[in-house]
Amino acid sequence: MTAEQLKELLQQIQQGETSIEAGVELLSRLPFEDIGIAQLDHHRSLRQGVPEVVFGGGKSIEQLQTILTAMARTGANILVTRLDIDKGTALQNRFPEGEFDTDAGTFCLVQQRIRQSGGKVLIVCAGTSDLRVAREAAITAKMLGNPVEELVDVGVAGIHRLLAKGDKLREAAVIIVIAGMEGALPSVIGGLVSVPVIAVPTSVGYGAAFGGIAALLGMLNSCASGVTVVNIDNGFGAAFAANRINRKD
DSSP: OOHHHHHHHHHHHHTTSSOHHHHHHHHTTOSOEEOSSOEEOTTHHHHHSSOOOEEOTTOOHHHHHHHHHHHHTTTOOEEEESOOHHHHHHHHHHOTTSEEETTTTEEEEOOSOOOOOSSOEEEEESSGGGHHHHHHHHHHHHHTTOOEEEEESOOGGGHHHHHTTHHHHHHOSEEEEEEOTTOOHHHHHHTTOSSOEEEEEOSOSSGGGGGGHHHHHHHHTOSSTTEEEOOTTOHHHHHHHHHHHHOOO
16 A cells, blocks of 8 residues: 555545445555465555565465465555566466566556656666566566666677667666676766666676676676666666666655
């Protein structure tokens, strides 16, 4: 429940449009709800401005369906990350009004209007192989209410592709840069712009890339000042951080 929803509920009770009993029933699920397999944090929207996000990795289809059924009763928007095709398809079938993105491995159930605020969050993806992480970041940022634009396949192997998009870089309020291999792209962009740059190393690369560790170390040792680095493949974490920087309310 968001602060806006709580105010609306209290106003409805005050005006007699909603009974006290109905209000108590709704509020009884705050601050959290024990559903056996999970403790759903319905109070998070009031504390942080955004509802709880479900990490799909390691959860069974049945567990995810149980969690989402309970969350959906509150009327909140729901985001699930790190879904494989079987889990995503099962959620799509169970909640046909939602949307499973096969590229991002995310499932979104929008039950209330997403109000956009802040400047543009630009998602810059070094290569098409990094696209899954980039899409996770883009969808997360959109669900959190940020205007989002994406640039794909503008890595340092052909730097002219990035330089041709200089206007996009200058228009952004926050830039999320996603790259594997040696992870050089965030340093390049960090030296070109004055806005926050959040770097995401990916696990893309050959043997000496060590599953993204090479890119992670390269980004942590960036020559460009002010580049912030999140964990390997963590597009969600980058988008959440960008939202904290970007939100105006």
